[in-house]
Amino acid sequence: MYLQIGQETIxxxxxxxxxxxxxLTLYVASLRGPTEQPPIVTLSEADGYTFPTGSAEIGPAFARALRTAAAPRLRELSDRYEAPIIEVIGHTDEMPLSGRMRGDLDAALIPWLSGARTREPVSSDNVGLGMARAVAVARALREAGLDDRYTIIPLSAGPLVKPGDVVTDGASAADERRRRRIELRLRRPAAEAR
Known part of the structure; x- marks a missing residue:
């Protein structure tokens, strides 16, 4: 009889x-926050987010779209996914820039991003043009109300990455509007930075 009570207790x-x-497993998982990745917000030239050829100048319609559509969407996604870091990635097509003088991005990008410089920096290649456009959009997002709660990081992929995260093989040096785009990618801080 004692053995049977012992088994039931065990x-x-x-x-x-x-x-x-x-x-405990469910509790620990809840501490980590959401694990699903936020969607990528794409501002494609094919969808009307256009820069003048070879330029990083944001026109009035583009600035309005950033203020009324992109910035509110980024705030909403950032809150939903607990992802306060916004990577602004400038993409170009493979058409070489023609008639360009020496660029000034090394000296001009940081002051331009901070608002201290009003003239658009000059890029001499597509990688530089992608960076200048990313900086222009990052600056415009700040002006649209994305405050210091958000870390906005401008980056350039130049002509290297086609839509869908496909690395180009270099065989399509054509004028492709869908490749000229800004991608806005949200992410969470690295674990060691928290």
Whole structure:
């Protein structure tokens, strides 16, 4: 009789331990926040987000779209996914820039991003043009109300990455509007930075 009571007690303890382990696992998972990745917001020239040829100048319609559509969408996605870092990635097509003088991006990008410089920096190649456009959009997003709660990081992929994260093979040096775009990617801070 004592042996049978001991087995029931063991089963009860094992069931309780399993339940406690499951609850602890769920609790730890809830501390990590969302694990799903935020969607990529694409501002494509094919969809009307256009820069003048070879330029990083944002026109009035583009600035309005950033203020009324992109910035509110980024705030909403940032809150939903707990992702306060916004990577602004400038993409170009493979058409070489023609008639360009020496660029001034090394000296001009940081002051332009901070608003201290009003003249658009000059890029001499597509990688530089992608960066100048990313900086222009990052600056415009700040002006549209994305405050210091958000870390906005401008980057350039130049002509290297086609839509869909496909790395180009260099065989399509054509005028492609869908490749000329800004991608806005949200992410969470690295674990060690938290």
């Amino acid at each position: 089963y009860l303890l094992l069931t309780g331990g399993l339940f406690a382990s499951l609850m």
